[in-house]
Amino acid sequence: MMIIKKFVFLIAILTAVAFTTRDSVSKSTSVVITAESSLFVKGTTNVSNFSCVFNINKFKNPIQVTYHLKSDKMVFNKTALILETDCFDCGGKAINSDFQKILKADRYPQIKLYLKEISQIENTLDVHALVNIEIAGITKSYKIPVKVKNNETLRIAGDLRISLSDYNLEAPKKIFGLISVDDKIEIHFQLGVIEK
Structure with missing residues (x-):
């Protein structure tokens, strides 16, 4: 259930902002x-x-974005999106508590998404975002296709499937082990982003 982004992805959103500048000098916004x-x-x-x-x-706005162009990619430095695990609502006290336990939130209260680079998908405004996701002290890399719509507000949307077991996470069993949570979870994000 680790959320995380589109997270994303979320972090992927930050990427598209940078497409407005095309020089190789390091930029910060x-x-x-x-x-x-x-x-x-x-x-x-x-x-x-x-x-x-x-x-x-609960997002800690504004989010700092630092990047530079390298060949046909935008490379990001120290660009992170932090998700506090206690800011997720699963619809009830018991399931919220289970979600926190799954994420080991007592020891790891944040999910961290680090935007590493983005590359434009040919002939579209969409991008591939390379994102490192840290959950419960373990970091995994994902290449996420992200849809981008550019009007007054930049809109970034995407989906990501991850496995709890990749992060050494195990869902609690309920009622003598009769209810079990699937190892695969899906993260969905649709983010509106504006430059500060």
């Missing part, structure tokens, strides 16, 4: 994720589905 954005994690058990929604108002 800051962006704000708007209140119309959404980020949630979906999972399944052997009896039902669940969804944990991140409280968008």
Whole structure:
């Protein structure tokens, strides 16, 4: 259930902002994720589905973005999106508590997404974002296709499937082990981003 981005992805959103500049000098800016954005994690058990929604108002805006161009890629330095695990609402006290336990939130209260680089998908405004996601002290890299819409507010959307076991996470068993959570979870994000 580790959310995380589109996370994303979320972090991927930050990437598209940089496409507005085309020189190779290192650039620095800051962006704000708007209140119309959404980020949630979906999972399944052997009896039902669940969804944990991140409280968008809890983003620590503005987010600093530093990047430079390298060949046909934008390379980012120290560009991170931090998600506080206690800002997810799964729809009830018990499932929220289970979600926190799965993420080992007592020891690791944050999910960290580091934007590493983006590259434009040919003949589109869409990009591939290389993102490092840190959950429970373990970091994994993902290349995420991200859809970008550019109007007054930059809109970034994407999906990512991850495995709990990749982060050495295990869902708690309920009712003598009769209810189990699937290892695969999905992270969905739709982010509005404006330059500060």
